Amino acid sequence: MQLRLDKSETLFNRAQQTIPGGVNSPVRAFKGVGGTPPFITKGRGPYIFDADGNRYVDFVGSWGPLILGHAHPEIVAAIQKIAQQGTSFGAPTALEIGLAEMIVDRVPSAEMVRLVNSGTEATMSAVRLARGVTGRDKIIKFDGCYHGHSDSFLIAAGSGALTLGEPNSPGVTKGTAADTLLAQFNDIETVQALFEKNPGQIACVVVEPVNGNTGCIPPQDDFLQHLRKLCSEKGALLVLDEVMTGFRVTRGGANELYGVDADLLTFGKVIGGGMPIGAFGGKREFMEQVSPSGPVYQAGTLSGNPVAVTAGIETLKRLDKLAYEKLESLSKHWATGLQKIIDKNGYPLTQHRVGSMFTLFFSENAIRNTLDVAKCDIEKFNRWFNGMLEEGVYLAPSQYEAGFMSLAHTIEILDETLAKAEAVLGEVF
Numbered sequence: 520m521q522l523r524l525d526k527s528e529t530l531f532n533r534a535q536q537t538i539p540g541g542v543n544s545p546v547r548a549f550k551g552v553g554g555t556p557p558f559i560t561k562g563r564g565p566y567i568f569d570a571d572g573n574r575y576v577d578f579v580g581s582w583g584p585l586i587l588g589h590a591h592p593e594i595v596a597a598i599q600k601i602a603q604q605g606t607s608f609g610a611p612t613a614l615e616i617g618l619a620e621m622i623v624d625r626v627p628s629a630e631m632v633r634l635v636n637s638g639t640e641a642t643m644s645a646v647r648l649a650r651g652v653t654g655r656d657k658i659i660k661f662d663g664c665y666h667g668h669s670d671s672f673l674i675a676a677g678s679g680a681l682t683l684g685e686p687n688s689p690g691v692t693k694g695t696a697a698d699t700l701l702a703q704f705n706d707i708e709t710v711q712a713l714f715e716k717n718p719g720q721i722a723c724v725v726v727e728p729v730n731g732n733t734g735c736i737p738p739q740d741d742f743l744q745h746l747r748k749l750c751s752e753k754g755a756l757l758v759l760d761e762v763m764t765g766f767r768v769t770r771g772g773a774n775e776l777y778g779v780d781a782d783l784l785t786f787g788k789v790i791g792g793g794m795p796i797g798a799f800g801g802k803r804e805f806m807e808q809v810s811p812s813g814p815v816y817q818a819g820t821l822s823g824n825p826v827a828v829t830a831g832i833e834t835l836k837r838l839d840k841l842a843y844e845k846l847e848s849l850s851k852h853w854a855t856g857l858q859k860i861i862d863k864n865g866y867p868l869t870q871h872r873v874g875s876m877f878t879l880f881f882s883e884n885a886i887r888n889t890l891d892v893a894k895c896d897i898e899k900f901n902r903w904f905n906g907m908l909e910e911g912v913y914l915a916p917s918q919y920e921a922g923f924m925s926l927a928h929t930i931e932i933l934d935e936t937l938a939k940a941e942a943v944l945g946e947v948f
């Protein structure tokens with residue numbers, strides 16, 4: 520079967536005249552895997568459709584937000600209804616309290632939250648707050664962790680940068696870069712060493728509790744507990760970036776799953792149900808330092824707008840115990856089926872899964888951090904990706920990205936997809 524992407528190709532060419540690289544976020548351009556990115560016209564449940572009429576089973580879900588699947592009828596109806604009352608006021612609304620209360624109710628570590636418009640804004644603001652309350656300048660982040668595109672974080676910044684082979688970005692000043700110290704995920708000694716070299720200077724450690732922007736890599740050997748302990752000893756704040764994991768890996772997120780108490784947390788993706796949103800929150804003593812109750816400035820014209828907030832509330836409402844059980848059983852079905860294929864054929868592949876986040880690594884070695892992912896067979900990954908795309912399966916277009924299950928996927932769809940996966944892997948190896 521040859522996938523026809525004529526219309527997408529025309530659109531891609533046209534887009535490149537007015538939009539840098541033809542896309543509004545780099546990984547969408549498929550630079551890592553080659554070929555034309557399908558231009559999407561609509562989504563329905565587990566499927567997306569492109570301009571040429573091709574249908575794909577979607578395991579990207581807009582990079583995580585669409586945990587209920589595409590165009591969930593009740594979410595769409597709620598958005599339509601609220602939009603008729605006005606889309607933004609730049610003034611407080613009762614809806615915002617509702618979403619804040621839902622987040623605080625679910626997330627053990629969060630006592631207060633501030634709503635923003637993206638994950639980038641959330642992490643950027645959390646770091647400003649950590650610097651503000653500690654009076655320290657430096658931060659520790661991990662090689663391969665992505666925290667959005669603000670300057671402090673564009674140092675070895677995970678998926679997008681890793682896929683394009685651009686670990687650091689021009690335009691970030693030397694001063695900013697010097698304040699971001701780099702450690703290795705799942706290697707506590709690299710963190711210890713940085714604390715020792717920079718005594719009294721570290722404002723916070725920022726980490727993806729599951730490193731989902733290097734493919735899905737879970738924390739190992741009590742890594743998060745060790746981070747918690749180190750931060751407490753050294754007077755630094757622990758910032759868990761749960762933009763991807765929040766309300767996805769469990770009802771309360773990764774801080775709940777791994778039992779780690781964060782000082783600050785950041786959210787995005789799922790809490791907007793597909794609309795632009797973000798949030799940062801955490802301990803009351805720190806959050807009260809945010810303006811206007813405290814001196815650390817943070818603001819946003821469209822922050823807490825009724826449309827995004829409604830999509831978020833309606834999404835979270837549907838994520839009850841039963842929903843997480845279903846998500847787990849679907850994800851488990853997929854991973855178990857794939858593992859059977861791997862074992863039967865002795866393929867040199869390694870799978871990681873945390874709840875409904877998963878990655879198939881083209882390596883038989885243990886994957887603990889980005890150093891291990893760098894050794895994966897990218898050429899084979901690309902053939903796998905393109906083979907699956909031809910079969911109507913839309914996977915993340917990079918070895919450095921996680922896949923996502925939604926509640927709209929079904930066992931039947933997964934079984935069909937597994938049969939395709941077996942055929943494609945047979946061609947790759």
Ligand SMILES: *Cc1c(COP(=O)(O)O)cnc(C)c1O
Pocket residue numbers: 636637638639640642665666667668727731732760761762763787788796797
């Ligand atoms: C997606 C993501 C971000 C950035 O969120 P945007 O809404 O794209 O700005 C930050 N941190 C993590 C862990 C993410 O996965």
